[in-house]
Amino acid sequence: MSEKLKPKTLPGFMELLPNEQILFNKMKETIQKTYEQYGFLPLNTPIIEDAKILLAKAGGETEKQIYRFEKGENDLALRFDLTVPLSKYVTEYYDKLSFPFKRYQIGKVYRGEKPQRGRYREFYQCDIDIIGDGKLSILNDAELPSIIYATFKNLGFNDFTICINNRKILNGLFSSLQLKENSASILRVIDKIDKIGADKVKQELLEEIEDKKVEVIMQFLKIDGDNNKKIQDLENMGITDETFVEGLNELKTVVQFIKLFGVPEENLKIDLTIARGLDYYTGTVYETFLNKYRNLGSVCSGGRYDNLTEYYTDRKMPGVGISIGLTRLFFLLMDNKIISAENESISDALVISMSDEYEKVAEVATILRENGIKTQINIEDQKLAKKFKCADRLNVPYVIIIGEDEIKNNVVTLKNMVSGEQKTTTLEEVINIIKR
Amino acid sequence: MSEKLKPKTLPGFMELLPNEQILFNKMKETIQKTYEQYGFLPLNTPIIEDAKILLAKAGGETEKQIYRFEKGENDLALRFDLTVPLSKYVTEYYDKLSFPFKRYQIGKVYRGEKPQRGRYREFYQCDIDIIGDGKLSILNDAELPSIIYATFKNLGFNDFTICINNRKILNGLFSSLQLKENSASILRVIDKIDKIGADKVKQELLEEIEDKKVEVIMQFLKIDGDNNKKIQDLENMGITDETFVEGLNELKTVVQFIKLFGVPEENLKIDLTIARGLDYYTGTVYETFLNKYRNLGSVCSGGRYDNLTEYYTDRKMPGVGISIGLTRLFFLLMDNKIISAENESISDALVISMSDEYEKVAEVATILRENGIKTQINIEDQKLAKKFKCADRLNVPYVIIIGEDEIKNNVVTLKNMVSGEQKTTTLEEVINIIKR
Numbered sequence: 053m054s055e056k057l058k059p060k061t062l063p064g065f066m067e068l069l070p071n072e073q074i075l076f077n078k079m080k081e082t083i084q085k086t087y088e089q090y091g092f093l094p095l096n097t098p099i100i101e102d103a104k105i106l107l108a109k110a111g112g113e114t115e116k117q118i119y120r121f122e123k124g125e126n127d128l129a130l131r132f133d134l135t136v137p138l139s140k141y142v143t144e145y146y147d148k149l150s151f152p153f154k155r156y157q158i159g160k161v162y163r164g165e166k167p168q169r170g171r172y173r174e175f176y177q178c179d180i181d182i183i184g185d186g187k188l189s190i191l192n193d194a195e196l197p198s199i200i201y202a203t204f205k206n207l208g209f210n211d212f213t214i215c216i217n218n219r220k221i222l223n224g225l226f227s228s229l230q231l232k233e234n235s236a237s238i239l240r241v242i243d244k245i246d247k248i249g250a251d252k253v254k255q256e257l258l259e260e261i262e263d264k265k266v267e268v269i270m271q272f273l274k275i276d277g278d279n280n281k282k283i284q285d286l287e288n289m290g291i292t293d294e295t296f297v298e299g300l301n302e303l304k305t306v307v308q309f310i311k312l313f314g315v316p317e318e319n320l321k322i323d324l325t326i327a328r329g330l331d332y333y334t335g336t337v338y339e340t341f342l343n344k345y346r347n348l349g350s351v352c353s354g355g356r357y358d359n360l361t362e363y364y365t366d367r368k369m370p371g372v373g374i375s376i377g378l379t380r381l382f383f384l385l386m387d388n389k390i391i392s393a394e395n396e397s398i399s400d401a402l403v404i405s406m407s408d409e410y411e412k413v414a415e416v417a418t419i420l421r422e423n424g425i426k427t428q429i430n431i432e433d434q435k436l437a438k439k440f441k442c443a444d445r446l447n448v449p450y451v452i453i454i455g456e457d458e459i460k461n462n463v464v465t466l467k468n469m470v471s472g473e474q475k476t477t478t479l480e481e482v483i484n485i486i487k488r
Numbered sequence: 489m490s491e492k493l494k495p496k497t498l499p500g501f502m503e504l505l506p507n508e509q510i511l512f513n514k515m516k517e518t519i520q521k522t523y524e525q526y527g528f529l530p531l532n533t534p535i536i537e538d539a540k541i542l543l544a545k546a547g548g549e550t551e552k553q554i555y556r557f558e559k560g561e562n563d564l565a566l567r568f569d570l571t572v573p574l575s576k577y578v579t580e581y582y583d584k585l586s587f588p589f590k591r592y593q594i595g596k597v598y599r600g601e602k603p604q605r606g607r608y609r610e611f612y613q614c615d616i617d618i619i620g621d622g623k624l625s626i627l628n629d630a631e632l633p634s635i636i637y638a639t640f641k642n643l644g645f646n647d648f649t650i651c652i653n654n655r656k657i658l659n660g661l662f663s664s665l666q667l668k669e670n671s672a673s674i675l676r677v678i679d680k681i682d683k684i685g686a687d688k689v690k691q692e693l694l695e696e697i698e699d700k701k702v703e704v705i706m707q708f709l710k711i712d713g714d715n716n717k718k719i720q721d722l723e724n725m726g727i728t729d730e731t732f733v734e735g736l737n738e739l740k741t742v743v744q745f746i747k748l749f750g751v752p753e754e755n756l757k758i759d760l761t762i763a764r765g766l767d768y769y770t771g772t773v774y775e776t777f778l779n780k781y782r783n784l785g786s787v788c789s790g791g792r793y794d795n796l797t798e799y800y801t802d803r804k805m806p807g808v809g810i811s812i813g814l815t816r817l818f819f820l821l822m823d824n825k826i827i828s829a830e831n832e833s834i835s836d837a838l839v840i841s842m843s844d845e846y847e848k849v850a851e852v853a854t855i856l857r858e859n860g861i862k863t864q865i866n867i868e869d870q871k872l873a874k875k876f877k878c879a880d881r882l883n884v885p886y887v888i889i890i891g892e893d894e895i896k897n898n899v900v901t902l903k904n905m906v907s908g909e910q911k912t913t914t915l916e917e918v919i920n921i922i923k924r
Binding site: 077088122312446 | 492493495496498501502503509512513524526531532534535536537541544556562564577579581588596610620625627631748749835838847850851854858860864865866869881
């Protein structure tokens with residue numbers, strides 16, 4: 053016996069068992085097909101980029117988390133999101149693209165975070181973005197929620213809420229109160245409203261801001277009711293700040309068009325407290341929650357930004373985008389038993405033989421495959437019981453058994469692995485049964 | 489104007505324009521769907537692994553090419569193939585898998601080769617392998633060519649040849665001639681037969697080996713005719729070396745079963761000169777050639793190996809596998825104009841408006857999407873001519889135009905972008921036309 057290395061997947065890297073991988077892939081394909089249904093173009097940029105290009109914009113946490121290394125004379129890094137590569141791509145291929153440029157990208161990104169349960173160092177992002185050349189109609193901000201809606205419907209969810217806000221409303225409100233400087237700390241307090249309640253929020257705000265202004269903020273935070281009512285209440289606040297008015301008008305237009313794009317009223321909610329970070333987003337912002345599992349946090353977020361490519365070109369490239377963090381979403385859904393991979397099978401059928409009828413196994417499998425049935429075979433010299441154990445592990449719904457009698461009578465035996473029923477009949481009928 | 493970084497994708501990294509990416513993805517999905525048709529389970533292992541694990545087996549060229557770096561205390565590396573990660577996976581999850589374990593993996597791998605035209609540092613491999621626990625029936629070696637066959641058929645090729653050999657025949661031949669020690673250099677000479685011809689091969693062999701033995705090798709190399717004739721000729725050589733006889737019997741069985749798995753005679757050829765490297769493969773070996781483009785080299789190769797996991801466990805895990813180097817294949821097919829992405833479109837239709845009929849655009853697009861039509865919209869404040877230019881760049885087959893008249897009469901105008909034909913009719917009819 054020689055000394056062996058014990059193989060181990062690194063912590064923070066998701067590696068799935070086959071049945072889990074089948075389910076993961078189904079979700080990934082559903083997202084991809086939905087994005088394509090809306091006419092978004094596929095991109096697949098490299099995972100390794102020039103570190104200087106990738107880090108043009110980064111700083112702070114991102115810079116610490118990045119995987120950066122040298123190879124020969126090259127200073128390289130692994131992408132930490134799909135937005136910077138998009139920014140690079142749009143600048144590099146500007147002349148060959150048509151604008152608005154609508155692309156999706158589904159791929160792995162890398163962040164060397166502290167390993168924690170449910171936090172991954174390698175994870176899939178599923179992004180779509182619409183990039184304008186110089187300008188981009190606000191109506192695009194209304195199309196994205198319809199893609200979020202279709203995606204989660206297609207993933208099998210019904211009870212979810214797309215929350216929408218416009219950063220200009222918050223910014224305009226603070227500006228109208230001469231609180232621009234304080235906006236970061238105010239937003240931090242507001243963000244806790246779900247956890248600590250309105251009263252505590254008010255208390256904390258009073259420590260920092262004069263009474264009158266806190267009253268206005270609290271009036272703003274208490275705005276409630278359906279989307280129309282909220283817009284009405286915002287108008288009734290009588291704020292004339294230009295940014296506020298612009299944000300409110302944008303929100304009105306976006307909400308109107310989201311309906312035209314087919315999102316039902318009950319799946320869309322104006323949430324005036326959503327800010328999504330301080331620097332990046334400049335207008336519309338989105339978050340999406342599974343209503344029964346709001347504790348999972350937002351499962352799809354995004355928004356409008358003013359300039360995608362500022363580090364690479366003087367051209368103005370405004371955009372709007374959304375992102376699903378699929379690896380984390382998959383973990384959360386599995387961990388909370390909202391989805392299960394227990395019965396996932398890649399194959400429709402497994403063909404096995406009683407003893408050594410392997411020629412017939414090959415022939416039968418070939419015919420099944422030609423008929424569009426996903427077919428695995430077992431042609432090992434194993435006992436029948438072991439072959440059935442394999443079938444169980446594979447979760448395969450049907451096993452086709454071939455023995456001497458079957459060959460003599462030109463039939464096969466079909467076993468339904470769910471019901472346990474067994475039937476000896478022609479291959480033709482078996483194909484019909486499985487296809488049903 | 490601030491100073492800007494000029495964004496540039498690294499050399500040796502394939503980055504495609506959207507229409508090319510559409511075609512690339514179609515090919516990738518075709519391969520995936522075919523692999524699944526044969527019941528292979530999907531895996532998706534991390535791109536980053538512990539360097540020690542990844543390099544257990546490596547050495548020489550591989551070690552130089554690998555992307556290896558440190559992050560915190562971890563010695564990390566990017567995978568350079570999908571076989572070592574499979575080896576790790578099978579050892580790590582042994583108790584949870586059923587054997588034979590049949591998996592496919594399609595993913596990017598990394599090798600820091602010298603950048604050359606058509607050689608990539610990041611490239612897709614599309615692998616399938618069958619791994620046995622202790623032993624693995626030779627019949628599995630016959631199933632893989634049927635997957636190669638189905639894959640290239642599904643990719644749109646007809647005129648291709650799967651070449652098959654068995655390393656034991658070559659090894660047994662050399663052993664029977666007491667030339668085991670020379671096998672490496674003999675194989676190198678034999679390998680040139682297509683380029684330099686049989687006479688020159690003979691000449692070179694005579695420099696090293698005695699006449700009589702060269703005669704036997706030349707007799708072997710001259711074996712010709714259809715597959716049955718070749719097997720007959722091999723038998724007629726009267727070699728009794730155990731390894732030779734075993735290899736010949738395996739080859740006979742594999743050729744017989746390949747037919748049962750549905751591969752036509754004309755797509756399969758015994759090629760006794762294929763060796764595929766010296767150390768790794770131990771039995772059956774495959775190469776695949778597009779007959780009209782033999783100069784492209786093998787487009788799908790693989791073979792049988794004795795032990796996948798020898799660096800990690802004492803358990804014997806024999807396997808057989810094939811691999812398609814998709815990135816390189818795509819480059820070669822594009823470069824030789826065998827495929828073209830010129831007319832690739834992700835969308836079936838683009839909806840535009842004459843001026844500002846955006847509500848109707850949203851409504852029409854939503855109905856089209858609900859009817860399964862991949863639909864992009866253009867809701868920018870752009871001139872009609874510019875919108876049509878966009879449509880051209882997107883290669884979209886149909887443009888749906890909405891203007892005041894269309895809204896008044898509750899119709900839309902459909903333009904076929906290939907024929908140039910234009911028709912004003914109901915949305916219902918438009919859906920039927922596009923679906924046809």
